[in-house]
Amino acid sequence: MNIFLIGYRCTGKTSVGKALAGKLTRPFIDADEELVKKNRVTISDMVAEHGWEFFREKERAVIKSLCSLENHVIATGGGAVLNPDNVKDMKETGLVIWLKASAETIHSRIIQDIKTLEQRPALTHKNLMEEIKETLELRNPLYQYAADFAIDTDLSDTDEICNRIKERL
């Protein structure tokens, strides 16, 4: 079984995934890193040039191929659950863990993370806090449906989050 990490931007899927894979001595793969390597373009440039629909098609291709792996820890991008085929494949081939955080926590991590510029182009025309709240409201039912269980990340560091995940495995 693979372990898939899902959740909104900056809930820690990439950082927790890496650390968890280390602790479980399993290989780690980040779907966004794969997409960038395969297409040789940053997410921001891809979306600026071709739009979100194009990005979602590339993301689907990556997730589909990662679902054929075994025993990997796989960090997805925050919007992977928008495609029901991704959700179906992840549920069939692994355990799906939802990392959660409040809109305030997400906002503060997004504006502080150096990778935001290349990796997290705006999803809407709203200001960042409104975008987060509105998008969370739309996506929360999708994360909920996809996930086997959820972990709150607001008050814990990566190490604590890994330990809490390990307790649930």
Ligand SMILES: Nc1ncnc2c1ncn2[C@@H]1O[C@H](COP(=O)(O)OP(=O)(O)O)[C@@H](O)[C@H]1O
């Ligand atoms: N539990 C946490 N506590 C504090 N900062 C965190 C935590 N998890 C992630 N971060 C920070 O948030 C930013 C985004 O983390 P990342 O792992 O890339 O999230 P995601 O892959 O979900 O977008 C990084 O700057 C990271 O250091």
Ligand SMILES: O=C(O)C1=C[C@@H](OP(=O)(O)O)[C@@H](O)[C@H](O)C1
């Ligand atoms: O929430 C989203 O729609 C996205 C999240 C990003 O990944 P992270 O969740 O790792 O930031 C990246 O896949 C892309 O910018 C789209």
Ligand SMILES: [Mg+2]
């Ligand atoms: Mg990530």
